[in-house]
Amino acid sequence: MPLPPLASPAIGVGTWAWGNQFLWGYQPGQDRALEACFRRAVALGLHFFDTADSYGTGRFNGRSEVLLGRFAAALPAEQRQMICVATKLAPFPWRLGRQGLEPALQASRRRLQGKLDRVQLHWSTARYAPWQEAPLLQGLADGVGAGVVPQLGISNFGPEGLRRIHGLLAQRGVQLSSVQVQMSLLAPQAIGPGGLVAVARELGVEVIAYSPLALGLLTRPAGELPPLPSGPRGWLFRRLWPNLQPLLARVEQIASGRGASMAAVALNWCRAHGAMPIPGLRSEQQAEAAAAAMTWNLEPAERLDLDRLALSQPAQARMPANPFGSR
Numbered sequence: 001m002p003l004p005p006l007a008s009p010a011i012g013v014g015t016w017a018w019g020n021q022f023l024w025g026y027q028p029g030q031d032r033a034l035e036a037c038f039r040r041a042v043a044l045g046l047h048f049f050d051t052a053d054s055y056g057t058g059r060f061n062g063r064s065e066v067l068l069g070r071f072a073a074a075l076p077a078e079q080r081q082m083i084c085v086a087t088k089l090a091p092f093p094w095r096l097g098r099q100g101l102e103p104a105l106q107a108s109r110r111r112l113q114g115k116l117d118r119v120q121l122h123w124s125t126a127r128y129a130p131w132q133e134a135p136l137l138q139g140l141a142d143g144v145g146a147g148v149v150p151q152l153g154i155s156n157f158g159p160e161g162l163r164r165i166h167g168l169l170a171q172r173g174v175q176l177s178s179v180q181v182q183m184s185l186l187a188p189q190a191i192g193p194g195g196l197v198a199v200a201r202e203l204g205v206e207v208i209a210y211s212p213l214a215l216g217l218l219t220r221p222a223g224e225l226p227p228l229p230s231g232p233r234g235w236l237f238r239r240l241w242p243n244l245q246p247l248l249a250r251v252e253q254i255a256s257g258r259g260a261s262m263a264a265v266a267l268n269w270c271r272a273h274g275a276m277p278i279p280g281l282r283s284e285q286q287a288e289a290a291a292a293a294m295t296w297n298l299e300p301a302e303r304l305d306l307d308r309l310a311l312s313q314p315a316q317a318r319m320p321a322n323p324f325g326s327r
């Protein structure tokens with residue numbers, strides 16, 4: 001049976017940087033700007049917020065959830081109800097068995113001040129501890145049955161893993177809401193026949209595209225190497241830059257033809273493939289640029305052109321794959 005045409009998904013907000021000093025240079029002095037970003041995002045219709053119990057480095061561990069919980073609690077009740085806060089629980093090796101995620105779930109709910117709408121398993125353990133995964137998911141499915149896990153999602157699973165987990169939950173009558181995957185013009189592996197996007201669409205599972213701006217690389221105009229961010233991001237920018245020029249030039253061309261930002265073009269490429277991008281945002285201006293992308297769609301010819309350029313990028317010019325991703 002032919003599948004229905006794709007509706008244009010919304011755009012969400014990623015909060016990995018909120019509390020991450022190591023990669024993103026977080027300082028508590030940024031909290032005021034982060035709250036302004038959050039409020040602007042909510043006001044402009046960016047209603048899905050992604051966080052994780054492992055976000056925040058060193059003494060800031062858990063900070064992303066703490067900030068989201070605080071910001072959401074300060075919203076008027078009707079806005080608070082409108083947004084969806086999704087956390088990811090990490091399947092650390094010591095979190096074992098059907099009740100293995102229960103303390104983590106309670107801790108996340110506390111940090112989020114009760115505003116927890118979706119729980120996602122952060123990554124698949126299929127590559128290194130295949131026995132760990134099913135009991136953890138059964139435990140989360142128990143939580144759905146008991147009403148303590150409103151919605152359930154997974155993250156960093158490939159098409160095979162998605163089928164496996166969807167089947168496991170379907171046997172219990174539990175719906176899998178979403179699957180999260182690294183997806184951008186520099187990580188296009190999920191598109192194409194038999195890929196994650198196609199399987200998710202067949203199963204009726206929402207696809208969430210993480211790192212849709214390739215950590216910001218896709219927002220830099222082609223040409224000279226731009227000023228490098230500090231730390232590992234700078235190293236990545238320097239390594240990938242020489243091979244990105246035709247792709248960035250085309251993104252820039254589409255953006256300037258519409259008076260849009262390059263970020264909007266990169267986000268709309270994800271949406272054109274039926275995925276909801278969750279760009280990492282830290283300022284009101286970035287929230288505005290992301291929201292502006294929801295006002296237009298790529299033309300099919302533009303999408304095809306970007307597909308061709310993305311898929312023909314040499315392997316060394318793509319984003320590194322998540323080491324915990326399963327097939």
Ligand SMILES: NC(=O)c1ccc[n+]([C@@H]2O[C@H](COP(=O)([O-])OP(=O)(O)OC[C@H]3O[C@@H](n4cnc5c(N)ncnc54)[C@H](OP(=O)(O)O)[C@@H]3O)[C@@H](O)[C@H]2O)c1
Pocket residue numbers: 013014015016017050051088122155156180181209210211212213214215216219261263278279280281282285286289290322
């Ligand atoms: N499931 C997983 O394993 C997983 C893994 C990674 C990420 N994620 C989720 O996905 C979210 C997004 O991914 P990400 O944070 O890795 O990277 P990203 O969204 O690809 O890129 C974030 C970067 O984009 C820049 N940016 C945002 N809007 C911009 C605009 N309008 N113009 C110019 N630059 C802009 C930001 O700039 P500044 O540096 O100036 O702020 C930041 O550097 C995360 O926050 C997290 O919630 C999930």
